[in-house]
Amino acid sequence: MALPAYAGTLETIWYYLFRFICALIFFFLIAPIVVIIPLSFNAVPFFTFTEKMLTLDPEGYSLRWYKDFFSNLNWQGAVKNSFIIAFFSTIIATFLGTLAALGLSRSEMPAKTWVMGILISPMIVPLIISAAGMFFFYTSIGLASTHVGVILAHAALSTPFVVITVTATLVGFDQSLIRASATLGANPTTTFFKVIVPLILPGVISGALFAFVTSFDEVVIVKFIGSYQQRTIPWAMFSGLRESISPTILAVATLLVLLSIGMLTTVELLRRRNEKLRGLSPG
DSSP states (O other): OOOOTTOOHHHHHHHHHHHHHHHHHHHHHHHHHHHHHHHTTBSSSOSSOOHHHHTTOGGGBOSHHHHHHHHOHHHHHHHHHHHHHHHHHHHHHHHHHHHHHHHHTSTTOTTHHHHHHHHTHHHHSOHHHHHHHHHHHHHHHTOTTSHHHHHHHHHHHHHHHHHHHHHHHHHTOOTHHHHHHHHTTOOHHHHIIIIIHHHHHHHHHHHHHHHHHHHHHOOHHHHHHOOGGGOOHHHHHHHHHHHOOOTHHHHHHHHHHHHHHHHHHHHHHHHHHHHHHTTSSOO
């Protein structure tokens, strides 16, 4: 928003001061992430900027840590596990979260506040408590140290994000469309897939992306429930920082940042598409 022509002195000062404060906050949040990107190209196994890097000497930069990541079987096993666990936990979380959101959107749903509170409780309860509880429960039923156990645990953590995202999408849903569909002779199944799903699909996909990122970045639960066979990228990074510090961790972090940026961009595009479908922004 541009500064109005009639703005006074105080308004002008606040206009620029507010933007300066926002820039400082943005720098405070983004600086730690930006720093690791050039360090991931360090030619020597240090976590600091060398003299050659500071002077922009090409000899101070190298792709050796990225090569190590793509050629190291330990890292590639972690990547495989991360995608497998995140993929299946996302499918489960998206299915359950969407069904829960559709039920909560109905006016006749009893005790909606209590149900919503229970559904989003994994986001509120400290993660270490959830991890400890899941460890004892999954151990008793034989799911500890298995891929299935880790997938179900991650699905439990991811489902609230889907519930919240799809519920927010359904807030502006025009219920008259369902009545119009029924009036035209469509059965509930046809109405669901032809009317409801296309309109809430951007919210469902956004929730699925949040669920995927939640599972992909999670380390506490997998450390409690999983074993070395279920090691993920966060597990490998955490172990690497404690046991054998290597700039390969910085290369992995850089790739994860790029992945996150891509997902956030997708979420924003879906949000805009959803607003256009609901008539909240010009198409």
